[in-house]
Amino acid sequence: METSGVKSCYQGAAQALLELVAQVPEAAWSLPALGEWDVRGLTGHASRALSTVETYLAAPAAGPRLDGPVSYFTAIRAGASPAAIAQRGKETGDALGEDPAAAVGELVQRVTGLVGRTPGDALVATPAGTLTLIDYLPTRTFELAVHGLDLARAVGIPVPASLKPGIAASLELAGAIAAQLPTAGDLLLLLTGRTGLPGGLSVV
Template sequence: MSAPPDGPAGAGGAWDASRAAFADAAGWFARTTAAVGDRWAGPGLGEWDVRALVGHTSRSLLTVEEYLGRPAAGAQVGSPAGYVRATRAIAAGPAVAQRGRDAGAALGAEPAAAVAALAGRVVALVGTCDGTELLTTVAGGMRLAQYLPTRTFELTVHTADLAAALGEPLEVPASAAAQALALVSDLAVGDGRAGPLLLAATGRRGLPPGWSVL
C-alpha cells in the first residue's frame, strides 16, 4: 500500500483508490455525525463524550488541510505504518484527550453541519492533489500518498466508534475498510504480531485484553 518515499507515490491507480477511500471514509463520518441529534453529551469513547469523539475524528480531516499548508523539503517517513510507529508515543499521551475536547468545542453550535462542511472542503482539496506533495507532519516530512491512508484509518476506526456509541449500523464503506485493514496488516506483520491476529480473525481464539496493533 506504499511506494518508495522518494518515488512517484501518487502515480497510477493506487493514488486514485486511496483518494476514493479517504472520500468514502469522510462521507461516512459526516453521515454518522448527522445521526447524533441531541446526543452530543452522551458517552462516546473512553473519557470522551460524543462531541469530543467527533472533534477528535474531525482532526483527521483538519490535519490534511493544515499539513498541506506546511510543505516539507523531503520525506523522513516513507509509509503509513512508519507514521503510526513514529507517533505511538504522541498518540498515547495525555494531550490527545484534551485536543479531542477542544476540537469538539471548536465545531460550534451546529457540529454536524461543521463536520459536513469540513469533510466537503478537505475531500475537494485532496481531489486537486496527485499524492506526490510533500507535507510536514508531527513525525516529519511525508508525501501525501503515504500520509492519507493514516487519515482514512483514523476516520474509519473512529466513525465505527461513533456508530457503536450511537447504536448505528457498522456499515463501513468497503474502500475505507480495505485500506484500514491493510494498515492493520502492515503493522501486525512488521511488528511480528500477525499470529494472534490471524487466530482471532479466523475464530480460533480471542485476543488478550488490551491487545492492539497501535
C-alpha cells in the same frame, strides 16, 4: 492502490463521517462514546482526520522522511501521549460549535476538494515526519473508518455503505502494521479465532 483509488477511499470515508454525524440526535452529543470522550469529543477527534490533512499540507516539510503509512504509525505509536490525544479530541469537539454536523460538513467539503486537486506526491509535514499525501491519506482513512465505527456504536446507528471501502483498506493497513510488532503472532492467533474474540469470531 493507485492514487485515484487512495483519494476516492479517503473521500468516501469522509462522506461516511458526515452521514453519521448528521444522524446524531441533539440529546446524544454528551453521551459517553469512547474512553474519556463523549460523542462530541469522539466526533472532534475523528474530524482531525480531515483538518490535519489541510494543516499539514500547508506546513513546510520538516523532520525525518517517512516511507509510508506503516512507518507513520510506527513513529506515532512510539511518541503518542494518550492524555494529549484525549484532550485534543475534547477541544476539537468543543470547537465544532452549536451545530457539529454543519461544521463537519464544511470541513468535509473543503478538505475532500483540496485532496482532489492536490498531486499525490505533495509533501505532508506531520509531527512524526514528512511523507507524501498519497502515503498519508491511508492513515486518515484508517482514523475515519475506526472512529466512524466507534461513533455508529456509540449512537446506535447503522454504518454507512460509503465506509465499506475505508474499512477494507484499513484492515489491510492494520495487518501491515501488526506484522511489524513484537506481538504479530499473538495478533494473528486473535484474528483466526484462537483466543480473545467473543462468539468464535475469526477471519477464516
